[in-house]
Amino acid sequence: MQRIIKDRQVIDESWHLLPKDASLDGLSNSDDLIVPLALWQEHSHALKVRDGGLGIWLDSDEEVENIVDDLAHFQVIALNFPVFSDGRHYSSARLLRDRFDYQGELRAIGDVLRDQLFYLQRCGFNAFAIREDRDTEDALQSLNDFSEVYQSATDQPEPLFRRRG
Template sequence: MPDVIAADGTIRNDNWVVVARPAEGDSLDIPEGQPALIPADLWLAGYEHFAGRTDIGVWFDSHDEPELLEGKVNELPLIAVNFPRFVDGRGYSIGRLLRERFGYTGELRAIGDVLLDQLQFMKRCGFDSYVLRADKDITKAARCLNFFSETYQAAVDNDVPLFRRRAS
């Protein structure tokens, strides 16, 4: 199992399994006795079966719309957003929407092609845990989460822009 990095820089073992979308005609294969992340639309389709379970979370692909789970996001212990390629920035928008528009308060995780130099930007968009791409050095993650001492713009992690912080 890969390790996961928390927003405070701590590294812990990741016991969540990302369940791939089944092929057309196949059923969802959720591992027994292990917390699992399933595609968000399949969680919604099986809502009666999955609601209230603390061992089932969801993952969004970069083309998925977070509006899909409007009103239900805080029923989930973990939401992951897949970054299929490091150049695909749609996951940042999904993170901000989940936090700011839909009020998600649980763990928001970045998965997929996650690189060290993206971590602080993901944190600013509301992500609070990260699974790095397998070829990246996880021991460097804590430094990358706080690379900049000050930020100019308002974001999820600080909703007051620098010019207002200086004025007060």
């Protein structure tokens, strides 16, 4: 079973991340599922009436504006980083948290490395599925790499000069 970081703790993963080409065939009605955008767009009516939890994942070339009207249906939004150098979803996270006020779990998936976690957290991510060849416990420590931040961000709306008395 995969372990993820959620809210600064390492936990066992309980959600099933469906592949990009998934279909409704054979899906359990009670499992907690994170579905790809295409499946949601084609079968949202059927997915809404399931008994299990519902999440969605977006690939790096898919925009959060595609799901804004449906945010209330998702307990988890997972944003895929196909390679660590693809940073488009840093902006997606900021949009979801700051502009669209998404309050649920926001998870980074894909090629997620220890060195990114602190910055992903600053953009609004609260959950991280670390690459399987990496140590999740070690990655957790990276959330404390810096004791103070200068700039404002989702996790600290005021810059340092405003916080200093």
